[in-house]
Structures are given as C-alpha cells and as structure tokens.
Amino acid sequence: MKMVFRWFGEGNDNISLDQIRQIPGVEGAVWSLHDISAGAEWPCSRILEVKKQCEESGLNIDVVESVNVHEDIKLGLSTRDKYIDNYRKTLKNLSKAGAKVICYNFMPVFDWIRTDLHKKLSDGSNAMFYDKSELENISSDELINRILESSGNFTIPGWEPERLSVIKNTFKAYEGFTEEKLWSNLEYFLKCIISVAEEYGIKMAIHPDDPPWSLFGLPRIVSNRNNIKKLLSLVDSEYNGLTLCSGSLGSNKENNIPELVREFGKRIHFAHIRNVRIYDNGNFIETSHRTKDGSLDIYEILKAYYEVGFDGYVRPDHGRHIWGEETRCRPGYGLYDRALGIMYILGIWDAITRNK
C-alpha cells in the first residue's frame, strides 16, 4: 500500500508540503484544483504547476481528489454532454502529467454532512460530529449557515461558495428526483468515462456517500454492499473502481468494512482510513484512528487489505483537531491527528507484514 496525504494547494492549506514529506511513509500529495468549477476542463499548465510544487518536495501527484462531477450530469440534463466532454479532457490532461487515480463522488447537492465541526471530546480535543435528530429537524439553509460560520477562513471541499450560491435552485431541480434516476445518470456518466479512463490509464475511484443514507429527501446510492456491487457491474472494468472510505460507510453499523474490503478488494484503488464512534441514538463522532477509540476495528480492516494483496493508495481520512490547531486548520484536516493516524496505520501494517 502506498501512503498519501491530502493537500489543498499553495495558499489554500495551513499545512506545507515540507511538513507532509516529514511524516514517515508518505509518498504523495492528494490534490485537486479547488478553484476550478465543476464541469470545466483542467488546464495542463495548472496541473503541471502542482506537479512541480509536489515533486520539489519529493511527493508524487498520483491521486487526485476530487474532480467534481457537474450537477447537470447527476441530474441528467441535456447540458450534461458538454460537461462530460470536459471531464474526459481533464482525464487526458491529468494522465499526461502522470496521475493514476481519480477520487470523485456522485452525491446530489451536498458532499459530506455534519452538524458540528468542532464537537468537544472528553480529552479536550475536538472533532466533526453528526447529530441525527438535530439533522432531521434542521433546514438545509440553517445547516449551510452553520457549516460556513464554523469553517473559519477556509473553503471546505464539497461546500464551495460557487456551489452554495446556487443551492436553492439546485434543490429545486431535484424535486421529485428518485434513486432510479440517479442510478441511470450515474450509469450514463460511467459509460462515457470509463473507456476513456482505460485509454489514459487512470483508475476512477468513486467515494461513498457520507453519511451513507438519504438526507433532505435527496437520494444517495453509494451507501452499502448491494449498491456498490451494482455500481461496479454497471461498467465491469477495473477502471470503474472505489475509494473505500471506512468512516463514511462505517457510520452505518450494517456496513461491515473488512467484509467489503475482502469482497471488492481488486476494485478498491484508494483507501480512506478513519475511525468513528457510533452512539446508540445514531449520532457519530470522528475519533482518533485507534481501534479502541471508535466503533471500527482498524486492525481488522487493515488485515483485510493485507489479505486481498492491496497495493493501492491509502490516506488517513479526517482527524481530530488537537494541540491547539483548531483555529488554524480546515475542519477535519489538521496536521497532527492525521500524522498520528498514519503512524498507527503503518504500525499495524508493518506488524501484519512481518508476522506473515
């Protein structure tokens, strides 16, 4: 497995590439061009600029997270073809620069959702929290305001200003929208994209829905074992693959992450490792990576990756905010807890490897 670390780009991250390269085991930056709107082609010059920055710090640019899918593609509007065409061009441009895996998602309107970005844990650190009953009683407007107010000076991936400025219209466009429609639009997208990804040697890795259930009446389909199986069969190619996010899928107790790894191992190109503690009332909080601190068995998950011969990319997903970095870092993306997570993941990995 190849360890990588998310980096939001020059001037857009409080963490530097030099700090990232000093975390043991990290080989690459997981990056994106966050200022380019969904649906636009990524210019080669901008891609090469990031490549140069990363390579100067000894990091590769193999994994891109994300190339966002334009809402019209998810909605299946007639305008989708021009955005899909741009997506193909972006794939080509990325492959020329040497990118290998693209993480993306197909969630309507919102990306990930939490109700509190800085919920205090018993040790005085804080982390992102999801309150189920609160979410059921809050309007989408209230939620947006709350996320924006507590995100500090950072734009949060999935909550970009250009997305939020048109969100009322986007919501309206999804009125009466069904899971079936979303499935058929995803299938259309994959059938246009995967053959091109094959041609350019780029593995597509869809990120599951976070959390993996429907919210605000919007359908969400990348949420459980049966749906993942269906998704992979829509285009049966290894280039139509998964980002297996343990924390996203794992916030539903019905999802058994080690089993998913064993079943879909060959199609997992990117592993997000995160622990969450799930409470009986359905709430959950993101915890340290340590198995004991959350509800997921990180050791079992890594064992499953080892058993399927996983040689893809892995990154610590979100972390807590610790050692006073809360006001300086993007929620979920502090330096310290993710670096500690890497040492935990690599510690387990090394032990498993040595024992076999």
Ligand SMILES: [Mn+2]
């Ligand atoms: Mn994730």
